Amino acid sequence: MWPDVVNRSHSWELMEGVVQCMLVAFWVLCVLGLRYPLKMLPVLLWELAWKSLWLILVALPMWISGQMDSSTMETAIACLWILIFPFVIPWRFVFANYLKKRGDRWI
Template identity: 25%
Template sequence: MQSLNVPSSANQRGLSSSRFHVFQRDYERYEGVPRLNIYRLRLLFTLVFFFLTYESWAHILTHRGPWDNANAAAWFMWGSYSVISVIGIRRPLKVRPIVLFEVVYKVAWLSVVAYPLWVKQELIGSPAESMTRVFIWVVLPIVAMPWRYFLRTHVWGAPAVRP
């Protein structure tokens, strides 16, 4: 019988490196973050790049006339996020704070603006309806964010843990 090339810790848990390597923590390349989280972050940044880049920059570059300050800030924020997403595809752990920013502002907006309208059954047909349809996708960055790693390094200030 041919033996598998599996680390002893994976053998003890009954994991094969070929089937379950995405669930294992990668201390050498990703500071102990499981590869699955890295793949989720890369997918998130890829989706942001493809869905946000064209729309935001086309709007910015073809805009005529004076800008409304709040509207301009929103378009340039989304355009900037599309540029930063390129860095996130290559180095996902370096741009985690931008994911947290996205989660916080979208959840806050949904909680303060959309939820009260929804409770009063006034969301459908309101100006907030289209923004709610966009912001409800905040589920993706919530799932993609390596929360344990983020809390350990940014909140508790602990260094990356080695096995």
């Protein structure tokens, strides 16, 4: 990701630019999460959610139908790292603070 951002030799198409900038911003938040893991837990949960959805809704159907190209396979392999997340997420904390705890007032 960083080499594409720093050393780019061409202008990005609209969605490529959006994706690259979002991934850089996400990377910064992940680094911040190393310092404050519980406070940045929503970032980890978001990554678990989007990668799981992409693998299930995009990669899996392509793989099953035999239409997966090399760049999609590369992305799928990179996303498979998500398989370790369920083992490192403090689920008791998630349930206690995100599901059972009363929500903040809006007004």
